[in-house]
Amino acid sequence: MTDPLSVHDFERLAAERVDPQIWCYFEGGAGDEWTLRENRAAYERWRFRPRVLVDVGEITTATTVLGTEVSMPFLVAPIAYQRLLDPEGERATARAAAAAGTIMCVSTFTTCTHAEIAAAAPGLVQWAQLYVLRDDGLTLWHLDEAVAAGCTAVVLTVDTPVLGRRERDLRMEFELPQELPLPYVREVLGEGNDTPASHTPFFSPSVTWRDVERFATHTNLPMLVKGIATREDALLACEHGAAGVVVSNHGGRQLDGAPATLDALPEVVEAVEGRVPVLLDGGIRRGADVLKALALGATATMGGRAPTFGLAVSGEQGVRDVLELIRLEIETGLALLGCTRPAEVGRSHISRSVAYDPRA
Numbered sequence: 605m606t607d608p609l610s611v612h613d614f615e616r617l618a619a620e621r622v623d624p625q626i627w628c629y630f631e632g633g634a635g636d637e638w639t640l641r642e643n644r645a646a647y648e649r650w651r652f653r654p655r656v657l658v659d660v661g662e663i664t665t666a667t668t669v670l671g672t673e674v675s676m677p678f679l680v681a682p683i684a685y686q687r688l689l690d691p692e693g694e695r696a697t698a699r700a701a702a703a704a705g706t707i708m709c710v711s712t713f714t715t716c717t718h719a720e721i722a723a724a725a726p727g728l729v730q731w732a733q734l735y736v737l738r739d740d741g742l743t744l745w746h747l748d749e750a751v752a753a754g755c756t757a758v759v760l761t762v763d764t765p766v767l768g769r770r771e772r773d774l775r776m777e778f779e780l781p782q783e784l785p786l787p788y789v790r791e792v793l794g795e796g797n798d799t800p801a802s803h804t805p806f807f808s809p810s811v812t813w814r815d816v817e818r819f820a821t822h823t824n825l826p827m828l829v830k831g832i833a834t835r836e837d838a839l840l841a842c843e844h845g846a847a848g849v850v851v852s853n854h855g856g857r858q859l860d861g862a863p864a865t866l867d868a869l870p871e872v873v874e875a876v877e878g879r880v881p882v883l884l885d886g887g888i889r890r891g892a893d894v895l896k897a898l899a900l901g902a903t904a905t906m907g908g909r910a911p912t913f914g915l916a917v918s919g920e921q922g923v924r925d926v927l928e929l930i931r932l933e934i935e936t937g938l939a940l941l942g943c944t945r946p947a948e949v950g951r952s953h954i955s956r957s958v959a960y961d962p963r964a
């Protein structure tokens with residue numbers, strides 16, 4: 605194959621290179637993987653309405669998210685265990701995100717500390733993703749570490765009171781190496797059968813809206829809530845002081861049967877009424893996917909698997925390549941839509957694809 609020209613090419617190469625016992629964890633979803641497929645399929649249910657004869661001689665893909673200027677409306681979503689794909693793990697992803705001028709959200713299951721990541725990638729805007737442990741002291745300690753390392757926002761993941769059942773992991777008997785560093789959770793996990801499913805008992809299934817305020821107050825950082833799929837929860841997030849919401853179904857890894865995030869987006873945008881930014885993740889593989897999410901009201905998007913495909917293929921350089929491909933596709937797409945910046949993309953730029961009707 606020639607050099608990878610798209611995120612899909614990176615995905616194919618990554619699937620060839622990574623040990624299948626590890627790859628199942630990164631690729632898979634929950635149950636029948638219907639939601640996983642829907643996340644992708646939803647983009648095909650919308651088509652663009654391009655405008656022409658607009659001066660697009662000067663275009664920028666840059667935009668602002670929570671007051672931070674980013675080079676494009678595509679951020680790096682939190683992904684666990686990155687040293688399974690590359691020895692530098694999150695540090696490689698961080699350097700690539702910093703070079704690309706975008707934000708990286710670091711998982712609670714990171715294999716490098718927030719401080720190590722900050723040191724490896726000067727200039728990176730780092731957010732901390734939070735899973736709430738049953739051990740409140742450790743959760744607060746993790747938050748303190750994130751603040752001390754200079755994280756500028758916390759992303760509370762709320763779609764994981766328990767872990768979705770991921771059959772690919774079970775079938776392939778995916779296990780974490782005992783020596784994998786997990787600085788924010790290793791203390792509670794201990795030794796023994798080390799699978800993601802076996803970690804469930806250490807996480808609090810009792811996190812509620814009150815905790816959003818509690819953790820936000822503890823850090824004084826803006827707190828985004830990740831895993832919103834309905835107008836009801838979008839409204840509650842605003843009422844409880846969330847600084848932003850992320851429409852997400854965890855990449856189809858939690859509730860199989862949950863809607864595609866692009867399908868859930870319009871009702872969340874409507875409920876939020878512009879009070880806070882609405883981010884979306886799930887299935888983004890192309891700049892065109894990002895533009896469709898913007899057209900339906902997202903402020904910006906996040907990518908989970910796409911950057912990891914690059915990481916698996918060629919470490920930091922691979923993540924850089926993936927981020928630049930997506931930025932380039934956003935730039936080209938903006939020009940062809942007749943827009944000069946992300947904020948100009950609106951509802952009039954897309955319409956629902958209509959199924960072919962031979963009688964029409």
Ligand SMILES: Cc1cc2nc3c(=O)[nH]c(=O)nc-3n(C[C@H](O)[C@H](O)[C@H](O)COP(=O)(O)O)c2cc1C
Pocket residue numbers: 629630631643681682683684711712713733761830852853854855856857885886887888906907908909910
């Ligand atoms: C391998 C893998 C690990 C993930 N780990 C986390 C995590 O630790 N914390 C979290 O909030 N979300 C996690 N997610 C969900 C992502 O942040 C994101 O919501 C999802 O990947 C978006 O879908 P996409 O992969 O199609 O872009 C993970 C997803 C994958 C695929």
